[in-house]
Amino acid sequence: xxxxxxxxxxxxxxxxxxxxxxxxxxxxxxxxxxxxxxxxxxxxxxxxxxxxxxxxxxxxxxxxxxxxxxxxxxxxxxxxxxxxxxxxxxxxxxxxxxxxxxxxxxxxxxxxxxxxxxxxxxxxxxxxxxxxxxxxxxxxxxxxxxxxxxxxxxxxxxxxxxxxxxxxxxxxxxxxxxxxxxxxxxxxxxxxxxxxxxxxxxxxxxxxxxxxxxxxxxxxxxxxxxxxxxxxxxxxxxxxxxxxxxxxxxxxxxxxxxxxxxxxxxxxxxxxxxxxxxxxxxxxxxxxxxxxxxxxxxxxxxxxxxxxxxxxxxxxxxxxxxxxxxxxxxxxxxxxxxxxxxxxxxxxxxxxxxxxxxxxxxxxxxxxxxxxxxxxxxxxxxxxxxxxxxxxxxxxxx
Amino acid sequence: xxxxxxxxxxxxxxxxxxxxxxxxxxxxxxxxxxxxxxxxxxxxxxxxxxxxxxxxxxxxxxxxxxxxxxxxxxxxxxxxxxxxxxxxxxxxxxxxxxxxxxxxxxxxxxxxxxxxxxxxxxxxxxxxxxxxxxxxxxxxxxxxxxxxxxxxxxxx
Numbered sequence: 001x002x003x004x005x006x007x008x009x010x011x012x013x014x015x016x017x018x019x020x021x022x023x024x025x026x027x028x029x030x031x032x033x034x035x036x037x038x039x040x041x042x043x044x045x046x047x048x049x050x051x052x053x054x055x056x057x058x059x060x061x062x063x064x065x066x067x068x069x070x071x072x073x074x075x076x077x078x079x080x081x082x083x084x085x086x087x088x089x090x091x092x093x094x095x096x097x098x099x100x101x102x103x104x105x106x107x108x109x110x111x112x113x114x115x116x117x118x119x120x121x122x123x124x125x126x127x128x129x130x131x132x133x134x135x136x137x138x139x140x141x142x143x144x145x146x147x148x149x150x151x152x153x154x155x156x157x158x159x160x161x162x163x164x165x166x167x168x169x170x171x172x173x174x175x176x177x178x179x180x181x182x183x184x185x186x187x188x189x190x191x192x193x194x195x196x197x198x199x200x201x202x203x204x205x206x207x208x209x210x211x212x213x214x215x216x217x218x219x220x221x222x223x224x225x226x227x228x229x230x231x232x233x234x235x236x237x238x239x240x241x242x243x244x245x246x247x248x249x250x251x252x253x254x255x256x257x258x259x260x261x262x263x264x265x266x267x268x269x270x271x272x273x274x275x276x277x278x279x280x281x282x283x284x285x286x287x288x289x290x291x292x293x294x295x296x297x298x299x300x301x302x303x304x305x306x307x308x309x310x311x312x313x314x315x316x317x318x319x320x321x322x323x324x325x326x327x328x329x330x331x332x333x334x335x336x337x338x339x340x341x342x343x344x345x346x347x348x349x350x351x352x353x354x355x356x357x358x359x360x361x362x363x364x365x366x367x368x369x370x371x372x373x374x375x376x377x378x379x380x381x382x383x384x385x386x387x388x389x390x391x392x393x394x395x396x397x398x
Numbered sequence: 399x400x401x402x403x404x405x406x407x408x409x410x411x412x413x414x415x416x417x418x419x420x421x422x423x424x425x426x427x428x429x430x431x432x433x434x435x436x437x438x439x440x441x442x443x444x445x446x447x448x449x450x451x452x453x454x455x456x457x458x459x460x461x462x463x464x465x466x467x468x469x470x471x472x473x474x475x476x477x478x479x480x481x482x483x484x485x486x487x488x489x490x491x492x493x494x495x496x497x498x499x500x501x502x503x504x505x506x507x508x509x510x511x512x513x514x515x516x517x518x519x520x521x522x523x524x525x526x527x528x529x530x531x532x533x534x535x536x537x538x539x540x541x542x543x544x545x546x547x548x549x550x551x552x553x554x
Contacts, residue, residue, distance in 0.1 A: 012504040020516055022504030024480035028517030123502060137545045141481040142502075150486045150543070151502030159500075160487070160543075175545040179483075 001378045004074070004268040004360030005030035007370040008140050008147070015380060024141035031380075034361045039343045042353040050385060053354045057313070057337045058397030060352065061090060064311035064335065068093040070300045071317035073267035076365025076377070079387035080269070080276045083315065086395050088280075091290040093309065095300045096273045097317060099285045102263040104242050105231050106274045107284045109261065109372070114249050117228065117260040118371045124153035127224030128217065130167040133192065133234020134264035137175035143265065144176070148230070155226075165220045169195060170234060187213055192238035192245075199248045203255050221257040232264040265370050267317075268360070272368035304330050311335040315387065316356075318344035339390055354390055357383035401459060401552055403427040409456040410440060411449055417441045431552065433463065462552065467521055469529035470552035471540075477548035480517040484540035484549060488512065490526055512540065519548070 003013045005027035013031070014021040020028050041053040048056075061067055069087050072080050073096050087094040098106060109116040122129070129148045136143035144150055149160050156163035166184040168177040173186065180186040187210065189195050198208030202218055221227045229249065239245055252259045263271070274284040281287055283294035296302065300319065303309045304327050312334055320328055321344070338350040341358045357363040360377045363386035368374050406427040413423070418439040420426040429435040437460060443449045466472050482502075485491060491499040491510055498506030505513055509523040524530050528537040541549045 014504065022482070022514050023517060024482065024514065025478075025517035028480065032516070137479065137481065141479045145482040145486040146502035150483055152492065152496075152500050159492075179543060179545055181542070 001031075001380065002360060002367075002375050003027040003031065004358075004367065004377065006140050007265040007268055007270065008142055009268065009367060009369045009375050010142055010146060011375065026141060030358075031361055034341075034358050037342050039338075039340055039347050039353055039355045041355055042350075044351055050354065053352050054390065054393050054397070057352045057354060058394055060311055060335045060337060061313065061394070061398055064092075066092065066309045067311040067313065068095065068300065068303060068309045069313045069315070070095050070319065071097070071315035072273050073097050073270040074316040074359060075269065075387045076359045076363070076367060077269070077272050077276060077374075078365050079315075079359075079391055080273050081280075082388060082391035082395060084277060084280055086391060086398070087287075088289050089395065089398060093286075093288050093298055093303060094277070095286045095298065095303075096270065097267060098270050098274055099299045100301065101233065101266050101270065102231065102236060103274065103285045104236070105261065105263045106271055107278075108246055109263070110275060110278050110284060114246050114261045115253060115258070116262060116371070117226075118373055119147040119262070119369065120373070121226070122228050122260075122262070122371075123147050123151050123156075125155045125224075125226040126153075126228045127156070127163065128165045128167060128221050128227040128259075130169065130217075130227075130229040131176055131264065132169040132229060132231050133236070133238055134230055134232025135170065135174040135176050135234075136230075136264065139232075140265040143230075144179070148228070149179075167217055171238070185213060185217065189238075192235055193240055196239065196245050196248050200244075200251060203248075203251050218252070218256050221252070221259065223257075225258050227257060227259045229259055229261050230264040231261060263370050269367040271370055271372060272366075275368055275372070301327060304334075307333075309334060311337070313337045313339070314346055314350070315339045316341075316359075318346045320344075320346040320349065339387060355385070356390060357386040359387065362386070363388075401431065401462065403431050405459060406430055406456065409452045409459070411442045411446075411452075413442065415442060430460075431463075433468075466552050468524050469527050469534070471521060471524070471527075471529070472550050472552070473519055473521060474548045474550070475518050477546040478518045479546055479548075480514045480519065481545060482514050482519070483543045483545065484519055485510070485512050485514060487539050487543045489537070489539060490528060494526075 001013050003010045003023050013023045041048050041050045043056050072083055108114050149166050152159040166180050168180045169187045177186045194209050198210040198214045201208040202214040249261050278284050286298040287294045288298050336350040337352045338347040339354045339356050340347050341356045347353045362383040364377045364379045407424050410423040418426050443453050486502055495507045511527050512519050513522055528535045
């Protein structure tokens with residue numbers, strides 16, 4: 001089966017009774033813990049039937065002047081397209097976690113502003129592998145062993161021993177940085193901007209703050225025609241100007257050696273949402289169907305801050321857990337509909353809860369891996385009530 | 399802390415009595431660590447009362463030996479995250495399964511040395527490990543590439 005625990009979408013997981021083979025601890029908990037902590041249909045904390053909950057959700061959405069659809073990162077492409085159709089019909093806002101995750105990087109890749117590649121090509125061809133602000137040990141445990149540094153590839157038969165060069169850029173010595181031993185470099189940075197400047201200067205033959213280290217990395221890059229940079233959340237929050245970072249990638253490509261950019265990883269199908277919305281509207285997230293444009297102020301957080309929305313349809317995510325207190329207080333004032341297979345902090349305070357199925361374990365569909373490759377899911381069972389059915393019913397209702 | 403033959407030797411009677419069949423207590427300590435001898439083979443340690451305290455200490459420090467596998471490999475389940483680095487880097491896996499574990503996938507062979515099961519690495523078949531048997535090589539590749547230090551060897 002294909003594990004939907006994170007955006008690696010590992011396709012070699014085997015489930016044999018209670019034994020789950022080849023999945024990392026995240027995947028194991030995702031699959032084995034599927035039956036735990038399930039949500040049930042509720043209206044204002046009163047248990048009801050699923051149809052009643054859907055009816056109530058339709059009523060809230062109809063009566064709302066400014067609703068928002070938020071989340072959708074763990075559901076399938078089919079459910080995401082239906083959610084976008086619903087947003088179009090309601091002329092409302094739609095946003096997902098990518099607006100404060102790696103959306104900017106995915107947008108640049110989808111628009112082909114920066115060169116990108118697939119993880120299979122990385123395995124077969126990549127020489128210099130850079131992890132910038134990412135610690136796959138915690139977020140994507142199998143990333144290094146399945147795709148990037150450790151496996152042997154067609155053009156890299158000697159694998160990590162001689163055919164790869166690992167660079168880890170982080171603010172602390174993370175577990176991934178510990179692995180940077182032979183043929184590797186760990187760069188401890190205080191400000192990511194300084195390292196970007198160093199790269200830009202080094203390309204022009206000048207020395208910046210990290211002059212000697214950057215010189216060694218660029219020299220290694222020249223040895224190969226395929227190098228890759230994985231950008232993580234540490235980069236997104238550490239850098240003040242993302243355009244400068246993209247300029248650095250382009251400059252290295254022009255003057256030194258081919259360097260491809262890939263997002264390190266995120267929720268299972270976040271890139272799927274970005275691609276689906278991009279096909280429909282030309283923007284990857286934070287979109288308003290009423291004003292037909294995407295703006296920073298249409299972000300879920302900004303809308304809540306300015307009290308622009310009066311109802312929210314939350315799908316497969318738990319915003320209350322991560323919202324700052326002041327914004328969480330404002331979030332509590334609006335009507336909340338939650339579609340989620342599991343109980344979460346948000347579903348506990350929601351006005352309507354609609355239980356659903358876990359994509360990839362209990363229902364099929366398609367998902368997009370972090371590098372843009374599409375996969376057809378192979379669920380263990382097919383549940384009758386899933387995100388697609390719920391969205392179809394809501395669409396009919398409104 | 400890794401256990402060394404010297405740690406064991408310090409607690410033995412050091413009389414070179416040869417009752418265990420070895421020429422010296424030091425060589426007995428080596429073989430004890432390699433699990434070719436058992437601590438019970440040291441007769442004076444168990445029979446004579448003056449070695450009582452030493453015996454207790456030595457039994458205490460030998461406890462990790464019971465947990466360790468035939469090659470001295472110890473996997474700490476609590477630290478392992480199932481990343482599979484150890485499975486992919488193992489030179490024996492690469493040789494025997496070039497289109498499975500060598501390229502990062504799950505094993506295609508029946509009995510790999512290590513495999514990830516239920517999110518943790520599990521020791522399956524040590525008889526093909528480089529560290530197994532008499533002509534062994536002290537290979538530490540799996541330990542070197544474990545990000546969480548979940549893999550360790552008795553000798554350190």
